[in-house]
Amino acid sequence: MSANAPSDETVQNDVEAKLRSVRDPEADVSVFEAGLIENIHTRDGTVIIEADLGDFPPQEAESVTATLVKAASEVAGVDRAHVQQVPSQPDTDGRTAGMGTADRVIAVASAKGGVGKSTVATGIARSLAAAGESVGLFDADIHGPNIPELLEVSGPVHSDADGDPIPVEKRGIEVMSVGLMSDSAPLAWRGAMAHDALSELFDDTRWDDPETIVIDLPPGTGDIALTTLEAVPIDGVVFVTTPFQAAVSDTHRSLQLFEENDVPVLGVVSNMGEFVCDSCGETHDLFSERDPIDALHRPVLAELPFDEQFQAFPTVADEALPDSLRELGEAVSDRYEEIWSVDTPPEAIDLRGMDAETRYETIESHFAAAESGETLHVISDRDPSPLQSHLVEISEEVGSLDEFAVKQQNPETWLVRTVRP
Template sequence: MAIPTRRSVEMVLEQWSEPHLKQNLIAAKAVRDIQCEEDRIKVQLSLGFPADAYGAELSAMLQQLLREQLQVSRVEIDLGWDVRSHAVAGTVKPLPGIKNIIAVASGKGGVGKSTTTANLALALAAEGARVGILDADVYGPSQPRMLGIDQQPDVLENKRLKPLENHGVQVMSVGFLVDEEAPVIWRGPMVTQALTQLLNGTAWQGLDYLLVDLPPGTGDVQLTMAQKVPVTGAVIVTTPQDIALLDARKGVRMFEKANVPVLGVVENMSTHICSGCGREEHIFGAGGGARMAANYELDLLGELPLDIRIREGADAGKPIVLTDPAGTLAQAYGRIARNITAKIGLTPIDFSASFPRIVVHEV
């Protein structure tokens, strides 16, 4: 039996595509070191996306792959991850305390964007990431109810707001500042000003990712996010229904015109499985999200079913990712969250914080 070499290990890894990166680990520059002995291989990996929960699954896949291909009995995978701050469009600079901002948008209301945002944030927290949510839906803030937070934020000495936290997720919403049943009757400029103050006036604590739950449509709030906020990328949530897809396309075009990368499409309410008979039905149509993603050369990040447990969890302030973390629904949200962050991890890194600040003084 031939003794494995570094090159033989690399050749095996080059033939295997990691499911979330959509490329091999060598090309993704995730391999830090390879050590080979007579009957032992050790591979050191560093992923660009959080993988505390996923790490064991990935290690098991690689161990089986290398054992079978190279006929060795011992394969060790030393897996770590590091979330970096990635480049944003234009001249907008990253905000203090936030490495990456992900805008979660939809062209139409009622497609489950806020529920998706909450569950994705919790899925990322389960992977070990430091996550926050900015509830930018000023007229209909729902994150306080979905995440089970019923209090007002403290004002710190520097007059910034301390984000409220539950289930390991930092949250800021106008819903914390007004009564739950009080309507917010503001004109467009007031809404954008409030959004900017909530974003910049919150003392976010070392976030890897801030998910921004945008209101539906392509109005003032969306334009402010696209033009004045350092957004790393946008995620479009839609249902397979033609009407929802029509509006979702407008959201894609808006971000494209603002040079904000669209990370992909999440198709919500893809199917409904009857709790009584088990029959699966495409009540909103089939394959709409996939066709839209293909038309715009985007990734279909994942499909989520119409399931009563998702709605019940959101209404109760305990999303499904929390109440059934090992279930199929939580696993689906986990895969989508990893698809999003893996794609971010492949984008250029922002090095502005590494450069020294140069000050010129007159002599």
């Protein structure tokens, strides 16, 4: 080191000043304001810049690294500059373990693989995040975890003081996946192993209070789907299929499994049914013109073409979000509200939360006080069939009970309309 060379302290101050002029072009802030620079070490002309570049895809991280090295190397007294990437340490305060921490849990399922299920799950999460929601994305496709690749996220997965895993955050979306905790080797787990591993992740993952968690399920109705139905309070499921007869037939059987387990089907996404030719600009159908999805008799939330833009994850949650994905997220939210919002007359008899004896006393008193021909509306949090039998017995004194219409609004709410004879 030359006697006239600046001191390590001077070089470090000059390097820091130089780096403060380097700006993140996407966010238009300096690399310090963006929180990328963790520390700077200077000794005998060698500068080591500790930077957190975990949110950048590999190619962008290399570009940022080169920019930082170039800026530091221009400072007098710097002979060599190096960027050392450090993993970001997530905040562990205020986090809650388990899927129940979210206001709602929406599963994305398919009967077959290769229909774009993970792409749709990612698109829904992106759309909800772009609308201002705090969103978690759980990759439960334990044998083929694609979410980390689609979102360009990687481990390590950090843990809190109790050893519980903390999701990796990617530009406003919390992500948890077995793929973040394994190398590139195949995951050859048998049923019991997969069940235990997934159940543990469901129970122990510590989320930062997301409004919605989107679960990407594996295709089919195997052990993982059943484990999820047992372990997670799912508020609705979105099915993804191509408009191909065999795929739709299998989807119909899968729909029944979820409905039998009291999970409302929010709707169906018809994916990759067409594409726009780059050369001629015309739209071409990839399957037959007849659309078998109508036979499912479920709302079609979106019809997505085969398009590479659905696989791109922008720098900001709402940046360059395709309109079709934005509309898909809105359709999912609207359908959720349609199912879970209870709209009844203000005079409705609300039996929710009552024990059996109180329920019967309440319905009897309202029924007795009603005028002949008066319509009564009832809200119940359990199957109202026993109430119907009870009212039939009461009605024998005044005539038959001609009307007792029941609508199950959602797995937790039944709406009843009856008429006093």
